[in-house]
Every structure is written in C-alpha cells, then in structure tokens.
Amino acid sequence: MILFYYPGACSIANHIALIEVGMPHKLISINHEKKTEDGRDFLAINPKGYIPALETDEGAVLTENAVILHYIAEKSGRLLPQGGISKWRALEALAFMNSEIHGSYAPFFRNFPEPEKVRAREKLAKAFSILSDQMGSKTFLISDELTIADCYLFWVLMVSGRSGVDLPENLKSGYERLRGLPSVSRALSEEGLLRGNS
Structure with missing residues (x-):
C-alpha cells in the first residue's frame, strides 16, 4: 500500500x-x-491533484481524507468502534472537521484578504468550541480510545496556530496527548517535522 503525501x-x-x-x-x-x-x-495517479491518495494493495487509488481513514479502520478492524453510537460519533466528528474546519483554514494557507480571515476565525472559534464540548474530559475526542477522528484532529490542531484562534484548554491538552503517541511521533519523524529534522 502506498500513501502519497506532502509533509x-x-x-x-x-x-x-x-x-x-x-x-x-x-x-x-x-x-x-x-x-x-x-x-x-501525480495527476496520472490522482486527477484531482491533491493529497492524500492511497494506492491499495489491489492497485485501486482512494482519495479524500475521511474515506481513506475509514478504509484503514475497516481493513484493520481498529480505530473505529464496531457498533453503537460511538462509531457514528467518530464518523460525524470526522465529517465535521473535514467540512467546517479544514475548509476554513484556506484563507491562512493562501493570500486571502483580511475580511475573509476574520470570517474564517469566527467560524473556527465556533467549531473549536463544539469540538471542545464534544471532548469534554475524555482522553480522546470520542471516548478514552483512539479513533480515526483523533488522527484527523491531530492535524486540525497542529495547524491551528496559523489562524490565530486560541484553542480551548482541553483541546490544547488533547493535542499534547496525541503528540506524545508513538504513532504520531513516528509520523512526524518520517515526514521530517520533528525539531532538528527540518
């Protein structure tokens, strides 16, 4: 299996x-x-032209973050509760971050005018508040078990500083917990993102 990525x-x-x-x-x-x-x-591999793209062992190419994460969870039998409302809460959170937060970062990754950045900050502040309420005092976003929603949450929180929006305290703590996971440390290292690697 091949993951096409950008560090x-x-x-x-x-x-x-x-x-x-x-x-x-x-x-x-x-x-x-x-x-x-x-x-x-890369356009021959993924005509959409953006990452991520995952080439499966069967040679199919999947795109869209939420779909790839769900595929990994389904294939492995891990990172997604097998039943009950927790499964749907994880998928719901994944969709929410993908649509409401990821898209709202666009003004901070490109040269958008300040009024658009102001609107984006307002939307992000509201979205972070919703995630904060959902997490509450749990270890991870959905429960005390890591899910695919937390994998995406890590990136959402990692790049939040670009927006200038302050994170609620429990999301800050959650980010530090995620950053301390061996899988996260390894991914950061392999992408050259740990201090001293870049």
Whole structure:
C-alpha cells in the first residue's frame, strides 16, 4: 500500500492511522509541481491533484481524507468502534472537521484578504468550541480510545496556530496527548517535522 503525501499536510492523519494499526505501507511525497518523489506525474495517479491518495494493495487509488481513514479502520478492524453510537460519533466528528474546519483554514494557507480571515476565525472559534464540548474530559475526542477522528484532529490542531484562534484548554491538552503517541511521533519523524529534522 502506498500513501502519497506532502509533509505536514492533512495526509499526516492517514500516516498516523497506518502506523497506529501496523498496516505495511510505503510513503511517496508529492511536490508543488504535482510530481512524485520518484518522478511520476501525480495527476496520472490522482486527477484531482491533491493529497492524500492511497494506492491499495489491489492497485485501486482512494482519495479524500475521511474515506481513506475509514478504509484503514475497516481493513484493520481498529480505530473505529464496531457498533453503537460511538462509531457514528467518530464518523460525524470526522465529517465535521473535514467540512467546517479544514475548509476554513484556506484563507491562512493562501493570500486571502483580511475580511475573509476574520470570517474564517469566527467560524473556527465556533467549531473549536463544539469540538471542545464534544471532548469534554475524555482522553480522546470520542471516548478514552483512539479513533480515526483523533488522527484527523491531530492535524486540525497542529495547524491551528496559523489562524490565530486560541484553542480551548482541553483541546490544547488533547493535542499534547496525541503528540506524545508513538504513532504520531513516528509520523512526524518520517515526514521530517520533528525539531532538528527540518
């Protein structure tokens, strides 16, 4: 299985999940010219042109973060409760972060005018408040067990500083807990994101 990624991008959620479940995989990075590190045209692999993309052992290419995370959970039988409302809460949180938070980061990754950044900050502050309420005093977002929602949450919180929005205290603590997981440390190291690696 091959994960096409860009260091520090949202694809790190998939990278963390693959490590966490022990699924064998190869990493291939993509550059801004849409070329893979081994010189291939990434658009031939994923015509959408963005990461993440996961090439399965069967040769199919999956895209979209939430779908890849769900695929990893289904294939491994881990990181997603097998039944009950917790399964749906994890998927709900994943969809919420993908639609309401990820998209709201756009003004801070590109040169958007300040009024759009102000609107995005307001939306992000509200979204972080909702996630904070959902997490409460639990170890992870959905429960005391790590799920695919937490893999994505790590990236959401990792890049939150670009927006200038203060995180609620329990999300700050949750980020530090996630950062301390061996799977997260390994993903950061493999992507060259640990201090001293960049």
